[in-house]
Amino acid sequence: MNAALEMIDVSRIHGRGDTAVHALRGLNLTVQPGELVAVMGPSGSGKSTLLNLAGGLDQATAGHVRVQGQELGSLSRAALAEVRRRRVGYVFQDYNLIPGLTAAENVSLPLELDKVKAREATRQAHAALDEVGLGGVYDRFPDDLSGGQQQRIAIARAIVGERGLVLADEPTGALDSETGEAVLALLRARCDAGAAALLVTHEARHAGWADRVVWLRDGAVVDEAGATTSPAAFVAGRP
Numbered sequence: 001m002n003a004a005l006e007m008i009d010v011s012r013i014h015g016r017g018d019t020a021v022h023a024l025r026g027l028n029l030t031v032q033p034g035e036l037v038a039v040m041g042p043s044g045s046g047k048s049t050l051l052n053l054a055g056g057l058d059q060a061t062a063g064h065v066r067v068q069g070q071e072l073g074s075l076s077r078a079a080l081a082e083v084r085r086r087r088v089g090y091v092f093q094d095y096n097l098i099p100g101l102t103a104a105e106n107v108s109l110p111l112e113l114d115k116v117k118a119r120e121a122t123r124q125a126h127a128a129l130d131e132v133g134l135g136g137v138y139d140r141f142p143d144d145l146s147g148g149q150q151q152r153i154a155i156a157r158a159i160v161g162e163r164g165l166v167l168a169d170e171p172t173g174a175l176d177s178e179t180g181e182a183v184l185a186l187l188r189a190r191c192d193a194g195a196a197a198l199l200v201t202h203e204a205r206h207a208g209w210a211d212r213v214v215w216l217r218d219g220a221v222v223d224e225a226g227a228t229t230s231p232a233a234f235v236a237g238r239p
């Protein structure tokens with residue numbers, strides 16, 4: 001089976017000449033189906049750049065990025081857009097829901113953009129909302145729901161259909177700790193069901209939901225810890 005994500009010797013340089021910024025420098029990372037990998041590191045270490053490259057939102061300057069075996073750098077714009085729509089789901093700190101659409105419409109939107117028929121898209125959106133415990137709010141608008149419910153809609157949107165790779169950038173940042181833990185439990189459950197996820201987080205406690213923690217510094221993976229290592233001890237041990 002293909003890895004959900006392979007990043008091999010990946011570099012990303014922004015700008016050129018004296019002002020060039022090396023956001024990633026020869027980064028290597030492989031994530032298998034079923035794995036939840038936490039990405040930690042100081043501000044500016046390249047975490048968001050890593051997620052953007054993994055999701056095909058940005059392109060590597062050098063190296064290989066493969067999602068479920070597909071080399072993103074060799075795809076046409078249209079094929080890359082299809083990978084983004086079909087295989088990758090994104091969860092952001094600020095939810096990024098469309099206020100004028102109901103919960104179910106927000107979740108079915110990526111499917112409809114992918115030309116799935118409306119009735120089937122709605123069926124799949126309802127299933128995804130059921131999976132995140134929001135079976136009762138299909139027709140509610142985001143503004144009428146709590147922050148935790150809005151983030152669960154965003155997770156439903158990220159997992160709807162057959163997305164094998166979920167990318168979450170500080171997804172609990174705007175939530176109280178209890179609600180945040182519930183959101184992470186959903187990501188964990190999705191990985192236990194076979195998806196892969198990358199979770200960028202600053203909180204060692206949240207990394208406890210992950211199978212592995214990778215630590216970035218200056219655009220490269222400088223350390224990794226498995227689930228047997230306490231994330232708190234791992235972070236405390238950073239130089």
Ligand SMILES: Nc1ncnc2c1ncn2[C@@H]1O[C@H](COP(=O)(O)OP(=O)(O)OP(=O)(O)O)[C@@H](O)[C@H]1O
Pocket residue numbers: 014015021022023041042043044045046047048049050
């Ligand atoms: N579009 C861009 N143009 C120029 N430099 C950029 C751009 N995007 C990111 N960078 C630089 O690349 C480096 C890595 O940034 P990145 O946002 O990936 O780090 P991060 O670990 O996510 O940081 P934070 O935790 O603060 O969000 C930083 O030095 C940043 O200033």
